[in-house]
Amino acid sequence: MKRKAGSFIRVSEKGYTYEEIVVADDLKTKMERPEGIPPDAARIAQQAVERLQDEFVEWARRDIARLANLAPELASAPSDASLEEIRQQARIIAHDLRGQGATFGYPLVTEIATCLGTIMRLDKLDREMQQDMLQTLAEMMREVIERRMRGDGGEAGEKLRKKAHRMAVLAADPARGGPAAGIAG
Amino acid sequence: MNLRILIVDDHAGMRRLTKTILAAFGIRRVREASTAEEALEQIREFEPDIAIVDFLMPGMTGLDFVKLVRGGSDDPMLPIIMLTASSTQHLVTAARDAGVTEFVAKPVSPEALRRRINEIILHPRNFIRSATFFGPDRRRKRPEAVEEDRRAATPEAGTPEAGSDATEAQERVP
Structure with missing residues (x-):
């Protein structure tokens, strides 16, 4: 087997037999640096x-537009299966935005996308409410990107952050008020 | 540097980000795959030393991909770093059961990726094969013990060493 340098048969504490395969230790040679990647390289990578960041803005715009386009599809999905497929697409896009936002200096995008991901996992949530929330959260992320709200985004960023979290709470428990009662602020 | 890395992510932006970080590390032999199916093909052709895989992809997920690699690819012991935006205990357990080597939480920082790659290069994990599990050994042995194993290892499996590591039996071994 590739990478295998040898193996032992061992017995665990509970008396089960297992094979421990020793992996060939050849990556250091390929790396050509016995100490591995030096810490300084991470600093250079961070600068890169x-x-x-400008490219991220373009990717984010595209992703946010895709999310906004999914909102009407969510409302008109003809079956439970297609509804779930649309939710899954929204979750994947939210996951991507969540992963990239903070990396590129937009932690607000990460926070809003996290709330969106949570809302898109709620399969019992009223479809119209879910559509509204998807639309609203996409719009909020668009605002963050277009206004270049890096970091915490100051006072405006705090408002958006609170609003997104409030939406996630309301979605999990619509009895607490629903969109009309809480999201507008 | 001859290290080969395969990036598996459906999002072109994330692939670009990871590739940029790797280039800054001096790693330029990099290939990309946008789907798990494409990645399996690349494992055959490109023979990567490490794969960096996104957890959530449309179609086959990152976890399904890891299971396929461990279960029947051309390189079942390929070190796999999984990128994930969520690190719930449930996910971590599922990923370890599937045979993920290392995790990097999103947002990806160059420092976190550097540490995980170094871990794989400098302290490669042995593999465990039991009736219910095939994947990297999650236990951390003393460096001397690892070195001892390497010296003693023979290409033939089956050297009986019953009880030699009984006190270090890992959770994954039934």
């Missing part, structure tokens, strides 16, 4: 990532 910062240079990608």
Whole structure:
């Protein structure tokens, strides 16, 4: 087997037999650096990532537009299966935005996308409410991107953050008020 | 540097980000796959030393991909770093059961990725094969013990060492 340098048969504490396969230790040679990747390389990489920020804005715009387009589809999905498929698409896009936002200096995008991901996992939530929330959260992320609200986004960012979290709470428990009662602020 | 890395992510932006970080590390032999199916093909052709895989992808998920690699690919012991935006205990357990080597939480920081790659290069994990599990050994042995194993290892499986590591039996061994 590739990478295998040898193996032992061992017995666990509970008396089960298992094979321990020793992995060939050859990556250090390929790396050509006995100490591995030096810490300094992470600093250089961080600078390279910062240079990608403008590209991130473009990716985020595209992803947010895709989310906004999913909202009407969510409302008109003809079956439970297609509804779930649309939710899954929204979850994947939210997951991507969540993963990238903070990396590129937009932690607000990460927070809003996290709330969206939570809401899109609620399969019992009223379809119209879910559609409204998807639309609203996409719009909020668009605002963060277009206004270049990096970091915490100051006072405006705090308002958006609170609103997104309130939506996630309301979605989990609509009896607490629903969109009309809480999301508008 | 001859290290080969395969990036598996459906999002072009994330692939670009990871590739940029790897380039800054001096790793330029990098291939990309946008689906798990494409990645399996790349494992055959490109023969990567490490795969960096996103957890959530449309179609086959990152976890399904890891299971396929461990279960029947051309390189079942390929070190796999999983990128995940969620690190709930449930997910971590599922990923370990599937045979993930290392995790990096999103948002991905170059420092976190550097540490995980170094871990794989400098302290490669042995593999465990039991009736119910095949994957990296999650226990951390003393460096001397690891070195001892390497010196003693023979290409043939079956050297009986009953009880030699009984006190270190890991959770995954039934």
